[in-house]
Amino acid sequence: GGSSGVAQSVNSRIIGIDPGSGLMKAAAQAIKDYDLAGWTLVEGSGTAMTAALDKAYRSKEPIIVTGWTPHWMFIKYDLKYLDDPRGSFGGSEEIHTIARKGLQADLPSAYAFLDRFAWQASDMEEVMNKIADGAQPKDAADAWVQEHADLVAKWTEGIAPAPKGQKIKLAFVAWDSEIASTNVVRSVLAKLGYSPEMLQVEIGPMWAGIAGGDADAMVAAWLPTTSKDYYDKYKGQVDDLGANLSGTKLGLVVPSYMDVQSIEDLK
Numbered sequence: 394g395g396s397s398g399v400a401q402s403v404n405s406r407i408i409g410i411d412p413g414s415g416l417m418k419a420a421a422q423a424i425k426d427y428d429l430a431g432w433t434l435v436e437g438s439g440t441a442m443t444a445a446l447d448k449a450y451r452s453k454e455p456i457i458v459t460g461w462t463p464h465w466m467f468i469k470y471d472l473k474y475l476d477d478p479r480g481s482f483g484g485s486e487e488i489h490t491i492a493r494k495g496l497q498a499d500l501p502s503a504y505a506f507l508d509r510f511a512w513q514a515s516d517m518e519e520v521m522n523k524i525a526d527g528a529q530p531k532d533a534a535d536a537w538v539q540e541h542a543d544l545v546a547k548w549t550e551g552i553a554p555a556p557k558g559q560k561i562k563l564a565f566v567a568w569d570s571e572i573a574s575t576n577v578v579r580s581v582l583a584k585l586g587y588s589p590e591m592l593q594v595e596i597g598p599m600w601a602g603i604a605g606g607d608a609d610a611m612v613a614a615w616l617p618t619t620s621k622d623y624y625d626k627y628k629g630q631v632d633d634l635g636a637n638l639s640g641t642k643l644g645l646v647v648p649s650y651m652d653v654q655s656i657e658d659l660k
C-alpha cells in the first residue's frame with residue numbers, strides 16, 4: 394500500500410536530533426506505539442536535522458524529521474506534522490526556567506528577572522527567524538530586545554542593577570529554540586549589568602550543571618512530559634521558576650509535498 398511507498402521513499406529512516414532529548418524519547422516511543430518495524434531513528438543534533446531537511450527540501454526529496462514548535466523551519470519551509478492519533482508525542486507543553494538552589498540569595502536581581510521572564514511563541518519565533526536569516530544569535534537577541542523595550546521593561550522594572558561585572562552562567566542545549574531564548578536572557582542580564590556566560594552542553598550535563606551549581610540557570614525545561622526524566626531526577630536539587638513559554642508541540646514533520654498524513658500511514 395501507499396505506506397510501504399512512504400517507508401521505501403525515506404529508507405524507513407526518521408532524521409532525529411540529540412539522543413538524550415525528550416523529543417527523541419517520544420520518537421522512539423512512536424516507533425513502538427505504531428509498530429514501525431524496521432524503522433531507524435537517526436541520532437544527530439538539531440543542526441544536523443535542519444541541514445538534512447534543507448538538502449531534501451531543495452530537491453523536493455521525501456524526508457521525515459523529528460520537529461517541534463516553536464521553530465523557524467515552519468516559516469522557511471511548507472511543512473506539516475504527521476497526525477499522532479496514539480498520542481506518542483503528548484500534548485502542548487510549557488518551557489520552564491530552572492535555576493540552581495541559592496541563586497535568589499546570591500544573585501537577587503538576576504533571579505527576579507528570571508522569575509518574570511515569559512514570552513509568546515511568536516516572540517521566540519521572531520528571534521529564531523532573525524538567526525535563520527543569517528544574524529548571529531547574540532545580535533538577533535540584542536535587536537529583538539531593542540525592538541521590544543516595553544516587554545523588557547516589564548521584566549526588569551524596579552530590579553536593582555547587578556554588582557559591577559558580576560558573572561552569571563546560563564546553560565543551554567543547542568536547539569534552535571533555546572539558542573534564541575538563552576541569548577535573549579543573556580541580553581537582558583547584560584542590560585542589568587551582569588557579565589553573562591553561555592555554556593552550550595548536552596541535555597544531561599545541562600540539568601546536572603544546574604543541580605550541582607556549576608551553572609546558574611537555564612530556560613530549556615520542556616515540561617511536564619518532554620524533560621520529565623531529568624525533572625524527576627533533579628527536582629529536589631533545583632529551583633523551578635515556572636513557565637517562560639507555553640503552547641509547544643512535538644512530532645514527526647514532513648514537507649507538505651509528501652502525500653502522507655499520519656504516523657499510522659508509515660507502516
Ligand SMILES: C[SH](C)CC(=O)O
Nearest residue numbers: 414415416461568615
Ligand atoms: C528539542 S526540544 C523539543 C526539548 C527536548 O526534546 O528535550
